[in-house]
Amino acid sequence: MNFDLSHEKLFTYLLILCSIIISFGGVVRTHKTTYRACAVGRLNMAAAAAVVFRRNLFPLKLGQKACALHSSCALRDADPLPQASFFPPNDATMLPPGSFSDKVAFVTGGGTGLGRAMTQGLSQLGATCVIASRKLEVLQKTAEEITAQTGNKVFPVACDVRDPAAVAQCLDQMEKLTGLPDVVINNAAGNFVSPSEKLSPNGWKTIVDIVLNGTAFVTLELGKRLIRQDKGASFLAITTIYAESGSGFVVPSASAKAGVEALYKSLAAEWGRYGLRFNIIQPGPIRTKGAFSRLDPTGAFEKSMIGRIPVGRLGTPNEIKNLALYMSSHYATWMSGAVVRLDGGEYVSMAGEFNDLRKVSKQQWDLIEAMIRQTKGS
Ligand SMILES: CCCCC/C=C\CC/C=C/C=C/C(=O)SCCNC(=O)CCNC(=O)[C@H](O)C(C)(C)COP(=O)(O)OP(=O)(O)OC[C@H]1O[C@@H](n2cnc3c(N)ncnc32)[C@H](O)[C@@H]1OP(=O)(O)O
Numbered sequence: 001m002n003f004d005l006s007h008e009k010l011f012t013y014l015l016i017l018c019s020i021i022i023s024f025g026g027v028v029r030t031h032k033t034t035y036r037a038c039a040v041g042r043l044n045m046a047a048a049a050a051v052v053f054r055r056n057l058f059p060l061k062l063g064q065k066a067c068a069l070h071s072s073c074a075l076r077d078a079d080p081l082p083q084a085s086f087f088p089p090n091d092a093t094m095l096p097p098g099s100f101s102d103k104v105a106f107v108t109g110g111g112t113g114l115g116r117a118m119t120q121g122l123s124q125l126g127a128t129c130v131i132a133s134r135k136l137e138v139l140q141k142t143a144e145e146i147t148a149q150t151g152n153k154v155f156p157v158a159c160d161v162r163d164p165a166a167v168a169q170c171l172d173q174m175e176k177l178t179g180l181p182d183v184v185i186n187n188a189a190g191n192f193v194s195p196s197e198k199l200s201p202n203g204w205k206t207i208v209d210i211v212l213n214g215t216a217f218v219t220l221e222l223g224k225r226l227i228r229q230d231k232g233a234s235f236l237a238i239t240t241i242y243a244e245s246g247s248g249f250v251v252p253s254a255s256a257k258a259g260v261e262a263l264y265k266s267l268a269a270e271w272g273r274y275g276l277r278f279n280i281i282q283p284g285p286i287r288t289k290g291a292f293s294r295l296d297p298t299g300a301f302e303k304s305m306i307g308r309i310p311v312g313r314l315g316t317p318n319e320i321k322n323l324a325l326y327m328s329s330h331y332a333t334w335m336s337g338a339v340v341r342l343d344g345g346e347y348v349s350m351a352g353e354f355n356d357l358r359k360v361s362k363q364q365w366d367l368i369e370a371m372i373r374q375t376k377g378s
């Protein structure tokens with residue numbers, strides 16, 4: 001067997017080993033002060049390991065080395081590319097005030113990240129909102145903050161979307177509070193990066209249950225109730241760009257998100273006759289704590305990810321908010337079965353066979369062109 005242990009790799013393995021030993025120490029010691037010291041040690045070790053891991057994947061320039069060894073720099077956000085200055089995000093709410101007056105909106109996962117941003121936008125434009133997820137405290141805090149800001153009521157309802165009985169109870173509660181919704185946003189999700197050979201059956205099931213079954217339970221239960229009351233509504237699902245392409249290392253999420261897209265396109269065809277519209281947004285990478293802590297915990301991949309986005313930066317929650325508000329509004333009543341990608345061009349940039357030729361310099365192009373021209377007549 002060929003063991004290729006460079007100094008840096010050896011150092012990484014040693015750091016990881018140390019952090020495991022120190023973590024173990026933290027568990028067995030019971031004295032409070034010692035435990036705290038160990039906890040700090042563990043965090044520093046983890047941060048140092050993250051830095052070295054990142055350096056191995058993306059070697060740093062000399063000037064950056066001092067920063068890389070300082071733990072506070074370990075998870076620093078990657079910078080946008082120069083062209084991003086052409087494409088500044090506009091976070092202002094796009095639709096006119098009152099666009100959702102007298103409307104009720106139901107947002108799963110509305111307490112955090114993109115769900116929170118969409119709820120804030122709906123509320124700002126006049127909607128009464130109900131937000132649902134597992135953590136009631138998180139929902140309550142978001143609901144209070146948004147209500148205070150917009151003056152429109154946001155109701156928090158605890159609900160694990162994996163459990164159909166809990167979904168039915170949550171919707172009962174909603175009916176009592178606000179009546180059935182005009183706008184439904186299926187945004188709740190679970191995800192983590194993992195080599196597929198490490199996935200347990202329960203790891204697979206957990207993601208598929210939240211993303212596909214959760215969306216189906218909410219959508220079918222709400223759909224049946226809306227049909228019974230002869231009430232129209234707009235349904236929106238938040239998937240992702242790899243729902244279309246598939247992606248290694250997030251296989252349960254890719255499979256479940258593809259299922260959600262099939263569900264929404266199918267229902268768009270079947271339930272239009274009941275006044276129900278179904279649309280999908282596929283976001284590219286957007287910094288949220290929930291996504292980045294599970295998809296890029298070391299911070300190693302962000303820079304290369306930004307490098308392949310033609311617009312040169314990550315998206316913002318408010319950019320998703322504005323598109324979601326439009327698609328859920330009365331301006332978009334002719335839109336159903338649509339899949340809208342919002343990703344700064346990342347998907348097409350990854351798909352095109354020759355797109356890496358962006359790295360070719362002007363001089364190299366002159367050379368390449370001359371070589372191709374020489375083939376004339378051959
Ligand atoms: C450069 C930056 C990249 C960022 C963006 C990039 C690209 C753009 C495309 C992005 C798409 C994003 C899609 C998203 O969905 S982001 C949303 C992320 N948010 C969340 O996940 C929030 C909710 N998540 C959770 O609550 C947990 O993380 C959860 C999903 C694991 C569920 O929690 P819980 O129900 O408590 O489950 P557990 O009991 O903890 O675990 C269940 C089961 O899974 C196994 N497991 C958990 N974590 C891992 C792991 N990291 N690796 C392997 N397996 C794991 C766990 O062991 C359990 O299985 P058992 O067999 O042991 O029982």
Ligand SMILES: NC(=O)C1=CN([C@@H]2O[C@H](COP(=O)(O)OP(=O)(O)OC[C@H]3O[C@@H](n4cnc5c(N)ncnc54)[C@H](OP(=O)(O)O)[C@@H]3O)[C@@H](O)[C@H]2O)C=CC1
Pocket residue numbers: 108109110111112113114115132133134135136138159160161162186187188189190210214238239240241282283284285286287288289290291292
């Ligand atoms: N950020 C990004 O780069 C991208 C995100 N997306 C999608 O955007 C959506 C929002 O993600 P984002 O805001 O980034 O991440 P978050 O982690 O902040 O959002 C996920 C939400 O889902 C809720 N949730 C998780 N499990 C359940 C459950 N079993 N029942 C009910 N609610 C649940 C969580 O609340 P709680 O823990 O209280 O249950 C949380 O509010 C997701 O669909 C994600 O797939 C798509 C592409 C890119």
